[in-house]
Amino acid sequence: MKRALVLGAGMVGTAIAWDLGQDADLALTVADLRPDALEKLRARVDVKTSQLDLSDPARVRAAVEGYDVVLGALSSHLGFATLRAVIEAGRPYVDISFMAEDAWTLSPLAEARGVTAVVDCGVAPGMSNLLAGYAASVLQPCERIDIFVGGLPVIRTRPFEYKAGFAPSDVIEEYVRPARVVENGACVVKDALSEPERLDFERLGTLEAFNTDGLRSLATTLKVPSMREKTLRYPGHAELMRTLRDAGFFSTEPLELGGQRVRPLEVTSALLFPQWTYDPGEADLTVMRVTAEGRREGRRVRLEWDLFDTYDARTDLRSMSRTTGFTAAAMARRVLDGRFGRPGVHPPEVPGQIPGFVDGMLEDLRRRGVSYNAREVVL
Amino acid sequence: MKRALVLGAGMVGTAIAWDLGQDADLALTVADLRPDALEKLRARVDVKTSQLDLSDPARVRAAVEGYDVVLGALSSHLGFATLRAVIEAGRPYVDISFMAEDAWTLSPLAEARGVTAVVDCGVAPGMSNLLAGYAASVLQPCERIDIFVGGLPVIRTRPFEYKAGFAPSDVIEEYVRPARVVENGACVVKDALSEPERLDFERLGTLEAFNTDGLRSLATTLKVPSMREKTLRYPGHAELMRTLRDAGFFSTEPLELGGQRVRPLEVTSALLFPQWTYDPGEADLTVMRVTAEGRREGRRVRLEWDLFDTYDARTDLRSMSRTTGFTAAAMARRVLDGRFGRPGVHPPEVPGQIPGFVDGMLEDLRRRGVSYNAREVVL
Numbered sequence: 205m206k207r208a209l210v211l212g213a214g215m216v217g218t219a220i221a222w223d224l225g226q227d228a229d230l231a232l233t234v235a236d237l238r239p240d241a242l243e244k245l246r247a248r249v250d251v252k253t254s255q256l257d258l259s260d261p262a263r264v265r266a267a268v269e270g271y272d273v274v275l276g277a278l279s280s281h282l283g284f285a286t287l288r289a290v291i292e293a294g295r296p297y298v299d300i301s302f303m304a305e306d307a308w309t310l311s312p313l314a315e316a317r318g319v320t321a322v323v324d325c326g327v328a329p330g331m332s333n334l335l336a337g338y339a340a341s342v343l344q345p346c347e348r349i350d351i352f353v354g355g356l357p358v359i360r361t362r363p364f365e366y367k368a369g370f371a372p373s374d375v376i377e378e379y380v381r382p383a384r385v386v387e388n389g390a391c392v393v394k395d396a397l398s399e400p401e402r403l404d405f406e407r408l409g410t411l412e413a414f415n416t417d418g419l420r421s422l423a424t425t426l427k428v429p430s431m432r433e434k435t436l437r438y439p440g441h442a443e444l445m446r447t448l449r450d451a452g453f454f455s456t457e458p459l460e461l462g463g464q465r466v467r468p469l470e471v472t473s474a475l476l477f478p479q480w481t482y483d484p485g486e487a488d489l490t491v492m493r494v495t496a497e498g499r500r501e502g503r504r505v506r507l508e509w510d511l512f513d514t515y516d517a518r519t520d521l522r523s524m525s526r527t528t529g530f531t532a533a534a535m536a537r538r539v540l541d542g543r544f545g546r547p548g549v550h551p552p553e554v555p556g557q558i559p560g561f562v563d564g565m566l567e568d569l570r571r572r573g574v575s576y577n578a579r580e581v582v583l
Numbered sequence: 584m585k586r587a588l589v590l591g592a593g594m595v596g597t598a599i600a601w602d603l604g605q606d607a608d609l610a611l612t613v614a615d616l617r618p619d620a621l622e623k624l625r626a627r628v629d630v631k632t633s634q635l636d637l638s639d640p641a642r643v644r645a646a647v648e649g650y651d652v653v654l655g656a657l658s659s660h661l662g663f664a665t666l667r668a669v670i671e672a673g674r675p676y677v678d679i680s681f682m683a684e685d686a687w688t689l690s691p692l693a694e695a696r697g698v699t700a701v702v703d704c705g706v707a708p709g710m711s712n713l714l715a716g717y718a719a720s721v722l723q724p725c726e727r728i729d730i731f732v733g734g735l736p737v738i739r740t741r742p743f744e745y746k747a748g749f750a751p752s753d754v755i756e757e758y759v760r761p762a763r764v765v766e767n768g769a770c771v772v773k774d775a776l777s778e779p780e781r782l783d784f785e786r787l788g789t790l791e792a793f794n795t796d797g798l799r800s801l802a803t804t805l806k807v808p809s810m811r812e813k814t815l816r817y818p819g820h821a822e823l824m825r826t827l828r829d830a831g832f833f834s835t836e837p838l839e840l841g842g843q844r845v846r847p848l849e850v851t852s853a854l855l856f857p858q859w860t861y862d863p864g865e866a867d868l869t870v871m872r873v874t875a876e877g878r879r880e881g882r883r884v885r886l887e888w889d890l891f892d893t894y895d896a897r898t899d900l901r902s903m904s905r906t907t908g909f910t911a912a913a914m915a916r917r918v919l920d921g922r923f924g925r926p927g928v929h930p931p932e933v934p935g936q937i938p939g940f941v942d943g944m945l946e947d948l949r950r951r952g953v954s955y956n957a958r959e960v961v962l
Contacts (some may be wrong), residue, residue: 363826447823452854453832459853464843471850474838475831485935 205315206540209268211258211286211294211400212232212277213241216326217291217531219521221249224536235267238515250518258282261289273540275532276301280374284310287549291319292491292580296545298536300326300528308421311549321549325535328353328378328492329420330552331511331576332433332454333529334565335494337556339507340426343498349428352403352413353523354436356512358487364432365438367488371522372476373469376454379433381444383415384423386431391423398572404562405491407512412439421551428496435490448472482522490523497583504583516573527574533569584890585919589613590637590665591656592620594748595679595705598900598908599654602951603940611912622704628898639662640668646675652919654911655680666928670698675924678914679705679907687800687812690928693926700928705907706913707732707871708799709931710890710955711812711843713910713944714873716935721806722877725899728807728876731782731792733815737866743858744817746867748903751855752848755833757814758824762794765802776825781818784870786891791818800930807875815870820847827851847889861901866894869902874962883962888955893953906953913947 206229213236221234235256237244241527242253256267258278264286268274274290275426276283276299291314299307299321309321314321324330332351347534357367366373382393387527391529400414418433423577448454453472482488492511497504513523521529531575538544543564555561566576585608589599592615600613614635615621620630635646637657643665647653653669655662655678663680669676670693677698679687686702687858693700703709711730720723727932738745747754761772779793797812808883827833832851861867872892876883892902900908914931917923923934934940 363829442690442824444826450742451858455854459850460851461845461849464839464845466843466850468850470840470855471838471847472832473843473846474840475834479830497778 205231206272206276207231207233207236207270208273208536208540208574209271210275210277211264212236212279212301213238213245213253213565214277214279215522215525216529216532217275217277218245218248219525220277220533221467222247222519222521223530223533224275225249227537230540233271238308255420258286260520261285264289265293268293271295273298273536274546275299275536277529277532280304287321287323288313291317291321291549294319297321297323297531298325298539300322300452300532307549314549315547316389318547320545322535322539322544322546322555323563324420324531324551327417327490327511327524327531328433330531330567331569332492332494333422333552334556334562335509335576336422336426336428336496337429337497337553338562339494339496340428340553341557343496343500343507344495346426346428346498348430349422349426349448350431351418351433351492352436352494353418353433353490354411355488355490356436356438357398357482358489360438362475363444366441366480367481367482367486368480369488369522370441371473372480373473375480375547376445376469378416378471379449380454381417383417384413384419385428385433386419386423389429397442397449399434400442401434403436403493405493405512406510408489408491410439411436411491412442414442422553425551425553482532485517485520487517488522488524489514490527492496492527495542500580506583508581510579511576526572530569530572530574531565534565537568538564584608584610585651585784586610586649587652587654587919588650589654589656590605590635590643591615591658591680592624593633593656593658593770594856594901594904595908595911596654596656597624597627598632598904599656599912599915600624601898602902602912604628604630605655606916609919624730637665640664641751643668644672644930647672650674652679652915653676654915655907656911659683662754666690666702670696670928673698675918676700676702677704677911677918678702679709686928687818694777694926694929697926699918699924699926701918701923701934702928703799703915703930704911705810706869706890706903706910707797709910710873710944710948711873712801712931713935714888714955715805715807715810715875715943716799716932717941718873718875718877719807721930721934722875722879722884722886725805725807725875725877727809727876728801728805729810730797730812730871731815731869731873732797732812732869733790734867734869735815735817737868738913742823743820743855745820745859746861746865747859748861748901750852752852754859755824755848755852757795759833760796760826762948763798763802764794765807769879770802776821776828778813779821780813782815782872784872784891785889787868787870788813789818790870791821792820801932804930804932811818815902837841847888861933864896866896867903868893869906869956871906879959885960885962886957887960888957890953890955892953905951906922909948909951909953910944913944915949917943
């Protein structure tokens, strides 16, 4: 029997455990420092748990010994150090932890240790990369790739019509950081929140898409002359965020106020936190559209994948956790059984180019209710 | 030769001095604590100046001795104490200083001293009250009075399309304080920023009007069953302000942030101050529409007055200062020569009901380029 270890018992870690917990031939353990998180997890999923200080790389190195695969679902500040610790321990790793650092700098180390690590392996980044890698491999040439993705509350409440599965400051960071896109084969930097456009989605209606810095590895791994990722929100949100940003409410420059130094972003985050936080049992949704244009068997075609997923009341798993965690679980199965075993630190577009790989991933996700609607249009 | 004293050498005080300084038969003095303000004033208007601590009522009482009329153009926190000091000194007073306190509580004192004091004597409150008082006296009955007023920058810059002649927190206070209106003869309280409607203005285009708490004395002095004052802004401003207010950015409740107590409104004010402040020589405008409906000589009619005024580059007087200060100056002339001399503290709708009074005021203002376009429509 193979053994898998999940680092992190948060929302995504719980979804991973729920998914992998159904594999009868897999012995699963979930590690976290927080006893309450572990207790909550055990109440929902029949897994072993282990209390572990994930902020200590030495303990992580020791803890992962003997596992056939390790999955990471950690907060961003722990992502990089944990990735290194798992590689140093020589364990295969599938990670969805966002990290500001550049994971690829650890690829030589992973190659030297013969370790396969797949990072950015959620929904976007994650499935978006797999689909982009697939498209780039079957279209000859692939001319453009567009990714539109958003996580939203089902119930729309003014003025923001938005909630976040995480701290407002992390969302706001995406509204401030310049967005890299690829145009005419070159990396071009645009304002976050710029170039808003309206798109219609089945079962959801009209959303607004705007530039954010989401391409990450795709900007360099794929040789596609036009690529962009845009974030989806209910219409009006971007204009409001642009206003707050341009008026200074997202600034981290301290203001002097009556002898105190105050960062406007901290005040904004504190005000928005309760308004942007999901209530227990509140339904979220994930919407993603990936399109790729190019030539296939002599014809110009557009490949399209549409994802629409919502909170699952039966499992009490939010859509963000489902679409992210189930992708990581599906990837872990493929690392476990050798369907992907290349040493190094890889983004998902690398296995995405393996014939049949994406189809299998989509089938795994479909069995768990996360369905990508694919079609091919002749242009 | 009669003697007049202006308390305050700010923007409105300067406009008053510019106006009264043209009366050859009037000896004019302007008092302020700030030497730089007095120096700047002397460079523009040929008047005597006096350095005076206006925050000290005893000094104010002593300083006003011997003047035939006193005019007040003070910041709000000095308004009430100065009004009392001038009344105690037995001097006639015309005041445009906004005050949170209730000026009418000093009316018995003014009556006892035989002092005539006209307060709220700018544009709105001010001319709006004069016109409302006039309308209530000539329409039998007067059924409704609507006042729409705003001060705006000529150049519209997103996202706010607004600038203020004073601190943002004073404007924001108007966006928070519940708005009292009169409906069916009863005082009704509405949300500030509520009931937005669009109105078209000649030479200006479409503006948005929304409820603010502007009726002040009119709500009780006039027996008109329907009265409201709405603030005018470029369309979109109210929605944005409502969003900021409802999200908590105008709150004065302190947040705990890293051991500091921070009031969101202070952060918001600090961020907005530079964005809402007029540049030197930047053009502002004042727009006001007062309408009154009722019966006159057996017919149902609507009386309408429209004001559109802009910054005057020749005198470098902003429209806000012109429309406010010239009204106070015109009123002061009428207090000086006895056209209005009733003892007590009065809002402008009281002299506004004197036959011929409003026509004379409008003529004085027209000579200074502040033109109210009046018309009567049979309904």
